[in-house]
Amino acid sequence: MKKILIPIGMLLSYSAHAQLSTGENYIQSKSYLDYNGTTPSKTSETVQYFDGLGRPKQVVNVKASPQGKDVVTHIEYDSFGRQVKDYLPVPQSGTLNGALVPNPLGNVANTPYGSEKIYSEKILENSPLDRIQQQIQVGNDWSTKPVKFGYETNVLNEVYQHITTTTWENGATKSSVALSPAVLYAPGTLYKNTVTDEDGNPTLEFKN
Structure with missing residues (x-):
């Protein structure tokens, strides 16, 4: 060709x-x-x-x-x-x-x-960041079922922090891993992104 x-x-x-x-x-x-x-x-x-x-x-x-x-x-x-x-x-x-x-x-x-909605649509937040708040898929059936996006920070008692310590022995041929007791991240120290699908099921992602 x-x-x-x-x-x-x-x-x-x-x-x-x-x-x-x-x-x-x-x-x-x-x-x-x-x-x-x-x-x-x-x-x-x-x-x-x-x-x-x-x-x-x-x-x-x-x-x-x-x-x-x-x-x-x-x-x-x-x-x-x-x-x-x-x-x-x-x-x-x-x-x-x-x-x-x-x-x-x-x-x-x-x-x-026919009379179907033939475009997908993004609703953006009113800020210079232009982050997506909602995404609506093609078709009339999806017009009232948007995917929703949330941008927040973690709150009190929401995310646990675990610290692992690895010890190498015998010239790095053997190792052991120790897990510290769980501690909580302080509020407002993590980014919290939430995606809620068309059926209302949320997925949360935390980033430092």
């Missing part, structure tokens, strides 16, 4: 044939999958478009569906420039031969997705 990456500078002369959107930043890639003699008979073509800040905004898989229609992944950002929604690829009603699709989500109802 041969794969050709066409630099952006060369795309200006190629865009008339591929019908790519002029005035847009994009990277076009084409993989040749099969040949009929020396003529390529099967190819895979992708065009990734970028906004003025160099961020991806749309990925077009040209004629990628079984019916030869475009399959487009929509990418969007919130008012702070964060990508908090990850959309599933959406089959389109036709093909634009690699051009930017104006409304890639407009055909969702006509696909197997």
Whole structure:
């Protein structure tokens, strides 16, 4: 299989044939999958478009569906420039031969997705750290069952500390291990990260 990456500078002369959107930043890639003699008979073509800040905004898989229609992944950002929604690829009603699709989500109802929620979503805390508070998976059934993340410190009588002492004997051919009596970490000395799954089962991780 041969794969050709066409630099952006060369795309200006190629865009008339591929019908790519002029005035847009994009990277076009084409993989040749099969040949009929020396003529390529099967190819895979992708065009990734970028906004003025160099961020991806749309990925077009040209004629990628079984019916030869475009399959487009929509990418969007919130008012702070964060990508908090990850959309599933959406089959389109036709093909634009690699051009930017104006409304890639407009055909969702006509696909197997139907009325399902087609994106996963992250809810971030209101701080410069942008830590995830909740993650909601794709699909209507998961919209009320988020994965929750907590960021705290340990509290009183929560985590035990054990110290082991290893003694080597006879030129390191024999060793013994002694375990000290358990003591408790003082409150606020450990980071405590909690992940609660969709069924409400928490997993706790402590770090020093």
